[in-house]
Amino acid sequence: MRRILFLARAEVLHVVRDRATLAQVLIVPIVQLLILSNAATFRILNTPTYVVDFDRTSASRGLVTRFAASGHFQVTGQSASLDLANEALLRGDVTMVLTIPRQFEASLVRTGVAPIELSVNAEKGSAAGIVQSYASSIVATYASELSPATEPVPIRDVPRIDVRMRSWYNATLNYKHYMVPGILVALVTLIGTLLTAQNIAREKELGTLEQLNVTPITRGQFIAAKLLPFWALGLINLAIGLLVARLVFGVPVRGSVLLLFGSAALYLVVALAIGLWISTLVETQQQAMFVTFFIMNVYLLMSGLFTPIDSMAPWVQVVSQLNPVRHFVTIARAILIKGAGLAEIARPLMILAVYGAVMLTLAVRQYSKRTA
Amino acid sequence: MTTPADDAVAVDRVSKNFGSTVALADVSFSVQRAERFGFIGPDGAGKTTLFRILATLMAPDQGRARVLGRDVVSDLWTLRARIGYMPGRFSLYPDLSVDENLRFFASVFGTTIEREYQQIAPIYSQLEPFRDRRAAALSGGMKQKLALCCALVHRPEILFLDEPTTGVDAVSRREFWDLLDTFKQSGMTILVSTPYMDEANRCDRVALMQGGRILAIDTPQAIADSFDRPLFAIRASDRYRALKALREWPHTHSVYPFGETLHYADKRTDVPADRIATEMLAFLSSHGFDDASVERTAPTVEDSFIARMGAPEGVRAA
Structure with a gap:
């Protein structure tokens, strides 16, 4: 035990001495959390919009003003030429073209119904759908204001059923409350796995691993001494990140912090074991880096962090059960946003425990103190 | 070949190949306790492979090797606490100080600098002025001394030094060998490899190696005289x-x-x-x-070596 502590102490010294690693561990997560949380948003703001107003009436101008005032759209061009509008759309200068036909006001006043045309560049996938629904709701609201007596349905698609959404656990649908815990998980994973993988690869590069291999230290002791400091670092990382999440983004902490850190402690064993396993396969830090990034990319994209798992292909959903990041994202969100207790997260926690045991065994077996 | 059980090292017909490259071909020799035994040969002669096998880092393809009477393959765990190995490449932590490196390796062997001070004093006294300097900032000769110190800190009974003086200046090389003299008096067996012919004279016996084979084993004087x-x-x-x-x-x-x-x-x-x-x-x-x-x-050992193997590639005359 004394040996392990001594080895672990040297490990801590390495981290503290190496300013790049220290920055990687302490500052980078905070900066990333601040930046990514503002970038990874499902809200659409300031969509560049081209307006072709053939009607030129107060009603049509009012509609344009509504679009601009919503904050979702920004009118970047306006003319009476469809050709110019299409050109702008094709060039990618604008994402949407709003066309108001002649007789818009007249039709609206006379029949209560007036067609308008929205051309949305669907290149940007999910954004197109969101833009379209924003536009529809603006048009619908405007129509009902103009002619409260008449049928407030200017375009076909607007539902007549008044659907009122209420989001449980996140009533204001603050996407940051949803994203921040996820990004926190991603950062802890990346740091834990990458640092471990690089660390042992570094010992290989230095030749110190060979020096250590001739000592009577056992595999178990060596690995425990390697993992312990990074395990602690991961938890410190999580603590810092959580503090930023709470103070800067006001992310709720509804569940038990102790439970969160307990789960994180278990999860980190998985993340570190993956790093250890990678390090047994590679010879240099650079290789360790590449393999880690490859695995991390797959893990993160399949974790449900950026896209809901429910909308993935069925086989991907099955495969994603093998993704430890997914389970910890689930746990972190459940504890923070929902205030889940141990019973609710028992299943993913069990999966992580099994995963950790398997990964650790695999990595330890793979690590040999002797070359062939 | 039978060897007395109390030999420090007994190697019997050891071979090792890496793919189609023959690193060691049917090598046999024995080293007595307290002997200083040198391996001399050009790069690629198989010296490092031999040392890695003796240091329990690698298993031979064929043959048996015993160190301190124990088999290097089956008894590696008991052996590791009793041997000291200094690889050819400088392999200490460059970001740790002299003292931290030493303490680290002492702790790995379950001991402390203080407890082993007597053993390492001759070297440690030279390192002490730089004890807080990071290993990366040491000169080549100092690095070698630190590495030797780390290899000695657990009081090994036998020391394997793989090209300890390669890439070190002439003065530091002499100092290094002088240091080894102080340990010889304590009865420690030392196996050392070197590409420098002039260092052969500081060994009790030397083995001339080339292409994975041992060409001759004798005292430096006898080898020189064989010319x-x-x-x-x-x-x-x-x-x-x-x-x-x-x-x-x-x-x-x-x-x-x-x-x-x-x-x-x-x-x-x-x-x-x-x-x-x-x-x-x-x-x-x-x-x-x-x-x-x-x-x-x-004639010197080098003359004898050249006579035995023709013009050697990579042999460095000092």
Whole structure:
């Protein structure tokens, strides 16, 4: 035990001495959390919009003003030429073209119904759908204001059923409350796995691993001494990140912090074991880096962090059960946003425990103190 | 070959291949306790592979190797606490200080600097002024001393030093060997490999290695003496042209550059040495080397080595 502590102490010294690693561990997560949380948003703001107003009436101008005032759209061009509008759309200068036909006001006043045309560049996938629904709701609201007596349905698609959404656990649908815990998980994973993988690869590069291999230290002791400091670092990382999440983004902490850190402690064993396993396969830090990034990319994209798992292909959903990041994202969100207790997260926690045991065994077996 | 059980090292017909490359071919030898045993040979002779096998880092393909009476494959765990190994590459933590490196390796072996102070004092006293300096900032010679100190900190009974002086300046090399002398008195067995021929004389016995084989094992003196022809050292202002000229002389057995001089051995064994010298001087002056001088010299281990294996590639004369 004394040996392990001594080895672990040297490990801590390495981290503290190496300013790049220290920055990687302490500052980078905070900066990333601040930046990514503002970038990874499902809200659409300031969509560049081209307006072709053939009607030129107060009603049509009012509609344009509504679009601009919503904050979702920004009118970047306006003319009476469809050709110019299409050109702008094709060039990618604008994402949407709003066309108001002649007789818009007249039709609206006379029949209560007036067609308008929205051309949305669907290149940007999910954004197109969101833009379209924003536009529809603006048009619908405007129509009902103009002619409260008449049928407030200017375009076909607007539902007549008044659907009122209420989001449980996140009533204001603050996407940051949803994203921040996820990004926190991603950062802890990346740091834990990458640092471990690089660390042992570094010992290989230095030749110190060979020096250590001739000592009577056992595999178990060596690995425990390697993992312990990074395990602690991961938890410190999580603590810092959580503090930023709470103070800067006001992310709720509804569940038990102790439970969160307990789960994180278990999860980190998985993340570190993956790093250890990678390090047994590679010879240099650079290789360790590449393999880690490859695995991390797959893990993160399949974790449900950026896209809901429910909308993935069925086989991907099955495969994603093998993704430890997914389970910890689930746990972190459940504890923070929902205030889940141990019973609710028992299943993913069990999966992580099994995963950790398997990964650790695999990595330890793979690590040999002797070359062939 | 039977070896007494109390030999420090007993290697019996060990072979090791890496793919189609033969690293060690049927190598056998034994080293007595408290002996200083040197392995001399060019790069690629198999020295490092041999040391890695003896240090329990690698298993031989064939044959058996015993260190301190224990098998390096089956008894590796008991062996590891009793051997010290210093790999050829500097392999300490560059970001840790001298003291931290030492403490680290002491703790790995379950001991402390304080407890082992007696053992490492001769080296540690030289390192102490730099104890807080990071290993990366040490000079080459100091790095080697630190590495030796780390390899000694657990009081090993046998020490394997793989090319400890490669890439170190001449003064530091001498200091390093002087240090080894102090440990020899404590009865420690030391196996050391080197590409420097001049270091052979500081060993009790040496093994000449080439291409994975041992060419000869003997005391440095006996190996040097095994050179059985009169040897001459020739000085000439244009050494290269003199070398070319002598290669054309019908009596030349071998001639090669050696330090500042050329070493020459004659084919004829029945002609007295002073007559050979006179004839050679005449030959040289007839070829325009008026300033040439010829004198008899004692053969060294290197001369003997060159005689055994032809012109060696990669052998470094100091």
